[in-house]
Amino acid sequence: LDDLRYYTPPANADAMHYQVEALELTRAALPRDKGLIGFVGGPLTLYVFAVEGSHKGDISSALAGLHDGRFDGFMEKLIDLLVENVALQAKTNPDVIAVLDSCAGELDVPTFEEKYLPYLKVFFDKCREKHPEMPLLYYAKKTDATYWNHFTDLPIEGLGIDWTPDMAETLKNWSDRFALQGNFPPDVMTLPPEECLPKLHAWFEKMAAVAPEHRKGWICGLGHGVLPTTPEDNVRQFVKLSREYF
Numbered sequence: 001l002d003d004l005r006y007y008t009p010p011a012n013a014d015a016m017h018y019q020v021e022a023l024e025l026t027r028a029a030l031p032r033d034k035g036l037i038g039f040v041g042g043p044l045t046l047y048v049f050a051v052e053g054s055h056k057g058d059i060s061s062a063l064a065g066l067h068d069g070r071f072d073g074f075m076e077k078l079i080d081l082l083v084e085n086v087a088l089q090a091k092t093n094p095d096v097i098a099v100l101d102s103c104a105g106e107l108d109v110p111t112f113e114e115k116y117l118p119y120l121k122v123f124f125d126k127c128r129e130k131h132p133e134m135p136l137l138y139y140a141k142k143t144d145a146t147y148w149n150h151f152t153d154l155p156i157e158g159l160g161i162d163w164t165p166d167m168a169e170t171l172k173n174w175s176d177r178f179a180l181q182g183n184f185p186p187d188v189m190t191l192p193p194e195e196c197l198p199k200l201h202a203w204f205e206k207m208a209a210v211a212p213e214h215r216k217g218w219i220c221g222l223g224h225g226v227l228p229t230t231p232e233d234n235v236r237q238f239v240k241l242s243r244e245y246f
Helices: 002-006 011-030 043-054 062-064 069-089 109-130 167-174 193-208 232-245
Strands: 035-042 096-101 136-140 159-161 179-184 218-223
Touching: 002 159, 011 069, 035 043, 035 069, 043 069, 043 096, 043 109, 043 136, 043 232, 069 096, 069 109, 096 159, 109 136, 136 179, 167 179, 193 232
Parallel strands: 035 096, 096 136, 136 159, 159 179, 179 218
Antiparallel strands: none
């Protein structure tokens, strides 16, 4: 807890201006019909990384901080800076800004609702005040509908889904509330191409069978990022099939 005394975040987000430059260069290199997504880390995930150094292994010390004041102290220092970070990226007019919260599902639902959701709402509300027209997407790894029921009051347009929920059913039940992103399993993408391809076809066939009114607003993609061991051929096949099926 005493370590919070030594944590002095930048007074503003100018130290992250390189993000603006990266987004501007990327936008200039992309055709105008291609979307551009900005992103920041989720508040809980940034807290866990600050305490543990990563999201790998035992993070029990970080989670204990939700009850001993460390988490609250970190949020008080972080939230406004993170809002400024979103505002900085929003000036470049990306199509959406994603908030990637890989640690969201490490909290059970009651703890998420009691300890984290109030900070998450303050964060998104402040982002919305600064940039009312900027679409916001929240990716909350390891969550499902028992969590999403608590997201309906957040001022977000999109929800990122990891690879565990059934995406076809999720679209049927949630596409009237959020644009949905995901959720092909990233570990399947690491298979040899001849093993991955049939699984890609099966998934795309299942998704193509979903009624168009439920697929409206769906962002086809993985349930998490591309892993270092993913063969490039699999990525190319994913993109190719997404265009052929849809």
